[in-house]
Amino acid sequence: MSLNAKLRWSVFTLVIITGLGLYAAGPWPNTKDVQRAPLPQQISVASCPRERTEPWKVPALEHIVSIAYQGGWLVAIDSEGRTWSYLAQPSEGCAGAPQRVYMGRHAGDEDPSSTRMHKIASSASEAIGLSNDGRVVRWYNDRVNDACPHGSRQPGTCQDRIADVRRDMTDVSRSHEHLLAVDREGAVWSEGMNDCGQLGRFDGQGQFSPESRGYGRVPGLPKITAVATGSRYSAALDEEGRVWGWGNLSTSWALAGGIYHAEPMAPLCRPAGRSAMGLDETPHVLPMQVTGLPPVRLIDMFQNFVLAIDRDGHPWAWGYDECGVTGRDPKALAAQVTFQRQPQRIEGMPSLLAVSAGVRHALFLDKNGVVWATGNDGAGQLGAMVPRHTDPRQCASSEELGADENYSEVPVKVPSLPPIVGIAAGRDRSAALDRDGHVWIWGRNR
Structure with a gap:
């Protein structure tokens, strides 16, 4: 072997031995210590969180004075009376973008004469509210970015399906199938489906008719200041603090967050009807005073329970106690009594300023600006860690049958929020409005 060959072989052997020694000595260098050029971040829409279990501030919604959930959309009014619609849908950055709702026909620049909104209400379907001159206005949040059908075909934000139903209204509420409104004289008007008597009026011959009907006045009520609608139930608050109810609050389709419900517009009440749990499922047309309550100053309802x-x-709360939303533990009760016929006071909170009813959870705002919550937490809509209950019969998942979800019948504080002045609960999501006009959301994100 030549001298050069021997030299090359010696160098090669030394490299191999040194490498083996380093491998045996280990450990390998930490990748954090290795300087590398940063890679550009690619955010996948599919990676956007399905739930937000902690409150998160919505970007680009500022100077807001009022919020409400309408279907899966959050609707807001700003200090100028302008209306915004927001869906935290999957998007680049996982944030979504608020959309301006123009109460006119043309997209593009703001129309100075466009309708300004004074009040918005929770709704299970279309968006609804009151203009600043007392008109009932309805629109569709999922269509605010459609191309305008009249004149220009350029895409933008426009509304051509507004229905100014009546003027001089002071309050409005809408379920999926019916609507209530209060005029300045304290009279209540109703329209929509009437299968459970939720319109509160008979036909022209004084007979009950389950068919949908146009606008008409609800008779037999004192002067009313506020109304609330559930799936097949109507509630009204009079100026003396009394609560009145009609329709049917105990239809069993509402159980499990609406899993077992019939098709939209399908009649649910029937004469002498009884549910599988032995509950009344007959129509009740005449408004009756809700007994067992002290004088009340506000009411709220979204589907199958009432808050006051x-x-x-x-x-106070009454109706279905799914997931302990009315402050009682359904796991400790027989299935037959999960429906709470009489109002019961919810304990464990200081003096309250506001309440908001979702489908199976509720939000409460106390006088110190702190938000509390009860009910289902399957999507993080309570915003707090709650004990896990394992009785799927009492709190079945809204997403799939047979599963069970966390819930709390004991009011829990929603953490990580600044001082709050407004709250809104939806189907499986929650929102709050802080003193600076910013909106915070948590729960189902898409």
């Missing part, structure tokens, strides 16, 4: 705050700031 009395004049001392105490919360």
Whole structure:
């Protein structure tokens, strides 16, 4: 072997031995210590969180004065009376973008004469609210970015399906199948489906008719200040603090967050009807005073239970107690009594300013700006860690049958929020409005 060959072989052997020694000595260098050029971040829409279990501030929604959930959309009014619609849908950055709702026909620049909104209400379907001159206005959040059908075909934000139903209204509420409105004289008007008597009026011959009907006045009520609608139930608050109810609150289709419900517009009540749990499922047309309540100053309802705050700031609830939303543990009760016929006070919170009913959870706002919550937490809509209950019969998943979801019948504080002045609960999501006009959301994100 030549001298050069021997030299090359010696160098090669030394490299191999040194490498083996380093491998045996280990460990390998930490990748954090290795300087590398940063890679551009690619955010996949599919990676956007399905739930937000902690409150998150919505970007680009500022100077907001009022919020409500309408279907899966969050609707907001700003300090100028302009209306915004927001869906935290999957998008680049996982944020989505608020959309301006123009109460006119043309897209593009703002129309100075466009309708300004004064009040918006929770709704299970279309968006609804009151203009600043007392008109009932309805629109569709999922169509605010459609191309305008009249004149210009350029895409933009426009509305051509507004229905100015009546003027001089002071309150409005809409379920999926019916609507209530209060005029300045304190009279209640109703329209829509009437299968459970939720319109509160008979036909021209004084007979009950389950068919859908146009606008008409609800007779037999004192002067009313506020109304609330559930799936097949109507509630009204009079100026003396009494609560009145008609229709049917105990239809069993509402159980499990609407999993077992019939098709939209399908009649649910029937004469002498009884549910599988032995509950009344007959129509009740005549408004009746809800007994067992002290004087009340506000009411709220979204689907199958009613919330109220009395004049001392105490919360009350009645209706279905799914997931402990009314403050009672359904796991400790027989299935036959998960429906709470009489109002019961919810304990464990200081004096309250506001309540908001979702489908199976509720939000409460106390006088110190703190938000509390009860009910289902399957999507993080309570915003707090709650004990896990394992009785799927009492709190079945809204997403799939047979599963079970966390819930709390004990009011829990929603953490990580600044001082709050407004709240809104939806189907499986929650929102709050802080003192600076910013909106915070948590729960189902898409």
